[in-house]
Amino acid sequence: MSQLDDIDRALVNALQDDLPLTNRPFLPLAESLGITEDELLTRVKAMRESGVLTRFGPFFDAVRMGGAFCLCAMEVPQDRFDEVNDLVNAHLEVAHNYERSHKLNMWFVLGCDTKAGIQEAADKIEGETGLQVYQFPKLQEFFIGFRVAA
Amino acid sequence: MSIDATDRAIIEALQGGLPLVPQPYLEVAQSLNLEESELTDRLAVMKESGAIRRIAAAPNHYKLGMTANGMTVWDVDDAVLNEVGPKIGALPFVTHSYKRPRALPDWPYNLFAMVHGSSREEVEEKRQEIVAIIGDALRASDTLYSTRILKKTGLRLRKKGD
Numbered sequence: 001m002s003q004l005d006d007i008d009r010a011l012v013n014a015l016q017d018d019l020p021l022t023n024r025p026f027l028p029l030a031e032s033l034g035i036t037e038d039e040l041l042t043r044v045k046a047m048r049e050s051g052v053l054t055r056f057g058p059f060f061d062a063v064r065m066g067g068a069f070c071l072c073a074m075e076v077p078q079d080r081f082d083e084v085n086d087l088v089n090a091h092l093e094v095a096h097n098y099e100r101s102h103k104l105n106m107w108f109v110l111g112c113d114t115k116a117g118i119q120e121a122a123d124k125i126e127g128e129t130g131l132q133v134y135q136f137p138k139l140q141e142f143f144i145g146f147r148v149a150a
Numbered sequence: 151m152s153i154d155a156t157d158r159a160i161i162e163a164l165q166g167g168l169p170l171v172p173q174p175y176l177e178v179a180q181s182l183n184l185e186e187s188e189l190t191d192r193l194a195v196m197k198e199s200g201a202i203r204r205i206a207a208a209p210n211h212y213k214l215g216m217t218a219n220g221m222t223v224w225d226v227d228d229a230v231l232n233e234v235g236p237k238i239g240a241l242p243f244v245t246h247s248y249k250r251p252r253a254l255p256d257w258p259y260n261l262f263a264m265v266h267g268s269s270r271e272e273v274e275e276k277r278q279e280i281v282a283i284i285g286d287a288l289r290a291s292d293t294l295y296s297t298r299i300l301k302k303t304g305l306r307l308r309k310k311g312d
Contacts (some may be wrong), residue, residue, distance in 0.1 A: 004214075012214065015207035017170070018197075021190040024172055041170050044207075055208040057167035062307050064200040065153055065161075069305075071250065071262075089301045097300035100221065102292070104257070107221070111305040113153075127220070134253050136262075140232075142239025142247035 004052065007033055008043055015056065067113035069095070071136040072122060073104040074129070081105075087128045093121040103133065108137065153201070156184070157192060157193075165306055168205065208304065216266040219296040220273040222280060223259035227287040231261060237283050238263050243276045258290055270295065 004012070010033055019025045030040040031073060047053045062069050076084045081099075088094055097108035110118050122133040153161070159182055168174045179189040196202040211219055226234060231249060238261070239247035246264040267273040277293060286294060 012207065012209055016209070018204040018206060019168075021175065021205075023176065023186065023199075025174065026172065037172050041172070045170050048167075050213065052213045053207045054210050054302050055304055056170065056206070058196075058205045059163050059203040060161060060165065060207075061200055061203050062305055069278050085300055092306050094301055094303075096302040096303050098219075098296040099298040099300055100294040100296050102294045104294075106300070107294070107296075108301070118222055132249050134257065136250040136253070136257075138248040138250055140235065140249040142235040142249070142263075 002046075007035060008047065008052075011040065011043055012047070014050070015053070023150050062111045062113055063123055065113050066115070066117045067111070068118050068137070069109055069111045070118045070122075071138070072108055072110055072125075073134045073136065074106045074125075074131050076106045076129075076131060080129075084129050084131065088125055091125065093117060157196065158183075160189065162193060165304065196246055208302075210299075210302075212264050212299070218267045218270045218273045220265045220267070220270070220277070221294040221296070222263045222265050222273075222277055223292050223294065224263070224280070224284060224288065225258040226261050226262040226284055227289065228260065228288040234284050234287065235261060238280055241276075241279060241283075243267070244280075250309040259292070265293075 014029055014033075024037070026040050027037050030037045033040070044056060045069075048056060074084070074088075084106065088106065089097060093110045093112050095109045096109040097106065098110070099105060103119070110121050112118050112121065122134075122135060122144050125134050160178075162183055163178055169177050171177055172291055175190050175193075176186045179186040182189070193202065193205075197204075235247065235249060238244055243265055244263045245266060246262070248262045250261060252258055252260050265273050265276050273293065273295075281288065281291070296305060
């Protein structure tokens with residue numbers, strides 16, 4: 001686990017809220033934490049480089065752009081796992097992908113700016129791997145949020 | 151919302167992330183030959199329409215010590231799913247909770263709730279709170295722990311003509 005101090009932890013939480021659309025968007029946050037804007041940016045860069053933050057920027061919702069997201073799963077034979085993983089990850093539509101402890105052992109999210117793109121990507125993956133792609137689109141969302149103890 | 155060519159150029163410029171500089175919107179606007187105000191106005195429209203959920207950080211739970219990532223899945227009586235779903239979604243340790251279609255006969259589960267913890271034991275304890283909420287409407291459940299992140303890039307649009 002990375003060594004984060006209290007200011008880093010407060011930053012992880014604060015940066016999960018919406019950044020304002022102002023000329024100096026980081027400045028009010030830096031002031032509220034009692035650090036300079038430069039120090040804030042240095043800390044965020046360090047957390048990006050160490051992987052504590054995988055990304056910082058706009059979260060686009062493909063659905064609102066006329067597209068779709070879809071959670072998918074596959075049952076991948078252990079001896080083909082790396083090969084299938086390379087085939088799946090090569091698709092731009094695969095936004096993230098996790099190995100999980102289950103018969104269905106590969107879980108990935110397809111994201112596209114067209115609805116048809118999901119089925120096309122799933123069909124391509126099935127064709128390339130010869131394995132079935134189970135599709136679990138979200139029918140309803142009950143909540144989203146995450147906080148670390150600051 | 152409908153996206154024009156300028157919006158698309160903005161999305162392509164930002165899908166890898168916002169530059170970590172004091173004036174990030176100005177820098178992006180200059181790279182696209184736009185005024186900063188046009189960029190932020192367009193981003194504001196995308197936020198209003200929901201095309202942008204928020205401009206924020208994506209944390210890596212593993213690196214924050216939340217090393218047990220349990221995707222808990224539940225087969226809940228359809229008649230009560232909409233009643234128990236929001237209660238589960240409101241639990242402080244549940245980060246995402248969705249109704250999803252079953253894939254019978256292999257996959258009977260219609261409710262997914264992501265539970266993060268510092269150990270599998272902790273996830274199991276939290277799971278029991280969900281069991282209590284669902285009560286008699288629970289028919290089956292399972293927990294799928296993530297054992298490896300294989301990819302994590304977020305949404306990427308294909309360039310036109312790709």
